[in-house]
Amino acid sequence: MAEIWNGLVEAFRLIFTFDPEVMSIAGLSLEIALSSVVIGSIIALPLASLIHFNNFRGKHILVSVIQTFYSIPTVTVGLLVFVLFSHSGPLGGLDLLFTPTVMVIGQVILVMPILLGMTISALSGVDRNIIDTARSMGANSWQTMLVVLKEARFAVIAAVVLAFGRAISEVGLAMMVGGNIRGFTRVLTTAISLETSKGDWELSMALGIILIFIALVINIIMNRIQQRR
Amino acid sequence: MKKILGILLVVVLVVGLLPLVAGCSSDTVDPLAAKVRLKVGTTTSLYDTGLWSYLEPKFEEMYDCEVDILSLGSGAAFEYAKKGDIDVLTIHSKADELKFIADGYGIERVPFAFNYFLIVGPESDPAGIKDMSPADALKKLMETGAGTFVSRGDNSGTHSKEKAIWAEAGYDYATQVVGAGDWYVEAGGGMGATLTMANEKNAYTLTDMGTYVSYKSKLNLVPIVNSGSILLNVYSVIVVNPDTIKTLKHADLAQKMVEFLTSPEIQELIGKYGVDAYGIQLFTPCAGNEPTQ
Amino acid sequence: MAFIELKNLGQKRDGRHILSGVNLSVERGESVALIGPTGAGKTTLLRLLDMLDKPATGKILIDGVNVTSSEKERLATRRRMAFVLQKPVVFNLSVYENVAYGLKWRGLDRHQIREKVNHILETVELTKYSKRNARTLSGGEMQRVAIARAIATSPEVLLLDEPSANLDPVSSAKIEDLISKIIRENAITVIMATHDMAQGQRLAHKICVLVNGEIVQTGNAQQIFELPKNREVAEFVGMENILDGVVATNKSGLAVIKVGGKEIETVTKFGAGKEVSLCIRPEDVTVALARLSSSARNRLAGTISWVAFNGPLCRLEIDCGFPLIALVTKRSAVEMKLKRGVKVYGIIKVVSIHVIERQD
Ligand SMILES: Nc1ncnc2c1ncn2[C@@H]1O[C@H](COP(=O)(O)OP(=O)(O)OP(=O)(O)O)[C@@H](O)[C@H]1O
Ligand SMILES: [Mg+2]
Numbered sequence: 001m002a003e004i005w006n007g008l009v010e011a012f013r014l015i016f017t018f019d020p021e022v023m024s025i026a027g028l029s030l031e032i033a034l035s036s037v038v039i040g041s042i043i044a045l046p047l048a049s050l051i052h053f054n055n056f057r058g059k060h061i062l063v064s065v066i067q068t069f070y071s072i073p074t075v076t077v078g079l080l081v082f083v084l085f086s087h088s089g090p091l092g093g094l095d096l097l098f099t100p101t102v103m104v105i106g107q108v109i110l111v112m113p114i115l116l117g118m119t120i121s122a123l124s125g126v127d128r129n130i131i132d133t134a135r136s137m138g139a140n141s142w143q144t145m146l147v148v149l150k151e152a153r154f155a156v157i158a159a160v161v162l163a164f165g166r167a168i169s170e171v172g173l174a175m176m177v178g179g180n181i182r183g184f185t186r187v188l189t190t191a192i193s194l195e196t197s198k199g200d201w202e203l204s205m206a207l208g209i210i211l212i213f214i215a216l217v218i219n220i221i222m223n224r225i226q227q228r229r
Numbered sequence: 230m231k232k233i234l235g236i237l238l239v240v241v242l243v244v245g246l247l248p249l250v251a252g253c254s255s256d257t258v259d260p261l262a263a264k265v266r267l268k269v270g271t272t273t274s275l276y277d278t279g280l281w282s283y284l285e286p287k288f289e290e291m292y293d294c295e296v297d298i299l300s301l302g303s304g305a306a307f308e309y310a311k312k313g314d315i316d317v318l319t320i321h322s323k324a325d326e327l328k329f330i331a332d333g334y335g336i337e338r339v340p341f342a343f344n345y346f347l348i349v350g351p352e353s354d355p356a357g358i359k360d361m362s363p364a365d366a367l368k369k370l371m372e373t374g375a376g377t378f379v380s381r382g383d384n385s386g387t388h389s390k391e392k393a394i395w396a397e398a399g400y401d402y403a404t405q406v407v408g409a410g411d412w413y414v415e416a417g418g419g420m421g422a423t424l425t426m427a428n429e430k431n432a433y434t435l436t437d438m439g440t441y442v443s444y445k446s447k448l449n450l451v452p453i454v455n456s457g458s459i460l461l462n463v464y465s466v467i468v469v470n471p472d473t474i475k476t477l478k479h480a481d482l483a484q485k486m487v488e489f490l491t492s493p494e495i496q497e498l499i500g501k502y503g504v505d506a507y508g509i510q511l512f513t514p515c516a517g518n519e520p521t522q
Numbered sequence: 523m524a525f526i527e528l529k530n531l532g533q534k535r536d537g538r539h540i541l542s543g544v545n546l547s548v549e550r551g552e553s554v555a556l557i558g559p560t561g562a563g564k565t566t567l568l569r570l571l572d573m574l575d576k577p578a579t580g581k582i583l584i585d586g587v588n589v590t591s592s593e594k595e596r597l598a599t600r601r602r603m604a605f606v607l608q609k610p611v612v613f614n615l616s617v618y619e620n621v622a623y624g625l626k627w628r629g630l631d632r633h634q635i636r637e638k639v640n641h642i643l644e645t646v647e648l649t650k651y652s653k654r655n656a657r658t659l660s661g662g663e664m665q666r667v668a669i670a671r672a673i674a675t676s677p678e679v680l681l682l683d684e685p686s687a688n689l690d691p692v693s694s695a696k697i698e699d700l701i702s703k704i705i706r707e708n709a710i711t712v713i714m715a716t717h718d719m720a721q722g723q724r725l726a727h728k729i730c731v732l733v734n735g736e737i738v739q740t741g742n743a744q745q746i747f748e749l750p751k752n753r754e755v756a757e758f759v760g761m762e763n764i765l766d767g768v769v770a771t772n773k774s775g776l777a778v779i780k781v782g783g784k785e786i787e788t789v790t791k792f793g794a795g796k797e798v799s800l801c802i803r804p805e806d807v808t809v810a811l812a813r814l815s816s817s818a819r820n821r822l823a824g825t826i827s828w829v830a831f832n833g834p835l836c837r838l839e840i841d842c843g844f845p846l847i848a849l850v851t852k853r854s855a856v857e858m859k860l861k862r863g864v865k866v867y868g869i870i871k872v873v874s875i876h877v878i879e880r881q882d
Contacts (some may be wrong), residue, residue, distance in 0.1 A: 139627050
């Protein structure tokens with residue numbers, strides 16, 4: 001018990017003295033997760049709109065497949081990305097394995113189903129009359145799409161926030177393709193995993209507290225969004 | 230509220246896109262990101278003792294590059310190397326190393342330091358194996374089933390050593406040891422993690438001296454078996470062969486790593502490493518020579 | 523050449539014709555009411571006019587140009603019109619932004635937009651709600667936003683789909699005032715759907731009665747009211763007495779028609795043996811206690827089967843072999859002591875009877 005208490009005290013000390021190692025790890029975590037979600041959203045939002053606004057054969061199947069992949073295991077994505085970007089793999093020439101870039105690529109893949117699926121259902125939640133209203137007001141198809149996205153914005157933001165939560169809290173992918181290299185690819189989750197295995201609880205706890213804090217902020221934002229709807 | 234949300238969105242976008250922008254310009258502008266990155270695959274024991282964190286900045290400074298240390302079991306390290314994802318290996322699994330070189334993946338095996346393995350366990354020594362020979366100790370564990378043994382189980386150098394001891398004790402590892410009973414636990418993690426687990430379980434485990442000493446303060450485990458020539462633990466450095474693995478780009482720098490580790494100054498640092506902190510020598514430098522005893 | 527011309531316009535859904543053979547021409551500045559019972563196809567027709575859907579058959583000409591062909595042309599045409607949908611939805615944005623959207627899409631600059639939107643908001647008396655989220659408005663206020671949104675773009679054609687349905691009488695009257703003001707001030711062409719005959723009469727020059735996806739009658743309000751073309755129109759315009767009968771004789775237009783054992787004289791072109799329906803407005807039925815001698819040829823004896831007072835009027839049903847509804851003033855009803863069981867005569871002038879052909 002004393003050990004846990006000491007660990008906590010030390011953890012808070014590390015946080016409030018802005019320990020450079022702790023800060024750089026937390027910073028990198030945020031940066032990687034944010035990049036993944038921003039890039040993911042830039043791809044997913046138009047793609048989801050495209051899927052939603054077009055009727056084609058197999059649309060339902062596609063949507064259910066996307067939804068099935070909401071909880072795709074991070075290690076599965078890790079394996080896929082590893083195989084692709086290993087030097088013996090098809091994209092090995094890019095020399096990206098064990099870099100933050102490849103972690104972002106992996107996380108983009110990881111959060112893509114959530115972003116796509118939840119955006120599609122957000123768009124489906126928009127009253128059909130909104131589309132007719134926009135068109136009758138002279139919107140072309142592109143403008144109509146934007147208006148519907150805007151109409152669904154709270155649900156879309158919720159999807160983005162959820163995706164961010166998944167990206168920042170995953171460990172398997174970051175460990176596998178990032179390699180947990182200190183000062184380069186070490187993020188909160190992989191650091192916690194390593195430090196705990198080393199029995200270095202203080203650092204683990206400090207990082208864990210930061211992660212919980214981030215999760216808390218995400219939750220608050222989510223609740224705010226939910227209330228606004 | 231709406232404004233805040235808007236501002237938040239902009240901030241998220243900017244922060245999110247920053248690395249992208251930085252990434253694009255890195256080749257030309259950012260001097261940090263433009264540096265060569267040498268990937269070193271190391272056995273966990275050299276990492277968990279903190280030796281690599283200690284040496285890494287010295288090499289980086291000397292050759293103006295970035296060293297990425299990937300802490301892996303030796304088994305994984307060999308596999309990553311064969312796929313061309315690693316430039317240099319620092320490991321301790323002689324038989325595997327020789328095969329790796331024979332298969333053409335490595336250029337040369339250069340031993341640079343050594344220490345000893347030891348079997349640690351709870352002070353109470355439930356199996357009564359204290360000060361036996363390593364083979365006899367494992368044999369007794371197997372026969373009595375008294376006491377738990379945590380194995381690395383990850384094809385690392387330490388794991389290979391454990392298998393060698395089992396062989397000496399007269400057991401076939403794959404058929405007789407794996408799954409022998411609840412007392413035999415395969416951890417599947419690094420040396421530090423395995424020690425932590427053994428500590429939690431009040432179990433025996435085979436560990437290298439360096440990791441054990443650097444973890445000692447957090448553990449209730451004491452040395453149980455620590456003599457026998459089979460316990461010799463040699464660390465060597467191997468440059469992955471660029472003739473076999475054509476995608477390797479930093480073979481020259483990798484060669485510099487061998488020179489670095491065997492250089493007199495660094496050898497001295499390795500010999501002194503941890504002495505102040507733990508009061509005991511963790512590694513004995515051996516500058517390119519195979520230690521015999 | 524008319525401004526808008528519909529030629530044999532038809533629509534099909536789930537293999538069913540929901541609109542067929544619609545021919546209609548609308549002049550510039552004219553306002554037309556589409557009236558008809560629910561499911562008649564009013565919304566369907568308006569959607570075709572606004573180019574929201576593609577017709578199954580026929581075409582729409584504007585100034586003689588077929589505009590139903592290319593998507594580009596459809597968008598351009600749509601931008602000349604405005605459509606207030608039956609179920610008004612507002613964007614989950616401020617009232618101001620709701621009204622500004624149509625202008626933004628047409629590429630106006632911020633300054634022009636601000637000026638225009640503020641002016642329109644004043645017209646519809648929503649200036650004070652400019653910053654409020656439109657979703658928080660009441661039904662009537664939302665409808666005003668929808669109308670403001672529509673007229674903000676200065677359309678040549680305004681399409682309205684039951685603009686005052688689902689509103690209380692006061693809000694409904696307000697919306698109606700607003701629409702008539704818009705029509706007056708902008709000389710705009712209006713095509714509106716309504717199932718309120720009186721509203722159509724108040725707001726439109728021309729009324730089209732739509733039943734089962736077909737235009738059954740077009741004309742001004744009086745023509746529709748007094749000379750409904752068939753039983754459906756008659757029922758729809760509130761004709762309460764529709765009596766089925768057969769022409770017994772017809773002597774150069776003056777015919778005798780047998781209805782429920784009684785004979786009724788009227789003027790019609792239909793010959794003997796023809797199955798017809800007689801349409802008689804209740805206010806055209808005079809009630810008398812005695813068989814008065816008057817110029818009216820039809821005196822139908824019967825017994826009052828029910829009486830209902832309604833403000834200054836009294837509505838009663840006379841059972842004369844068939845039910846006949848009459849409308850008298852309350853005063854005369856009291857004077858004559860009209861109540862259930864009283865024997866009376868229903869007197870109907872020949873010219874008050876409108877004869878229509880009976881369909882099956
Ligand atoms: N998309 C559709 N699919 C199938 N049937 C449809 C569709 N749209 C309209 N209909 C049918 O076409 C008929 C005409 O519908 P429409 O909405 O035009 O009627 P309306 O005259 O506007 O009625 P209301 O006064 O109730 O609004 C109805 O029977 C309706 O069910
Ligand atoms: Mg309708």
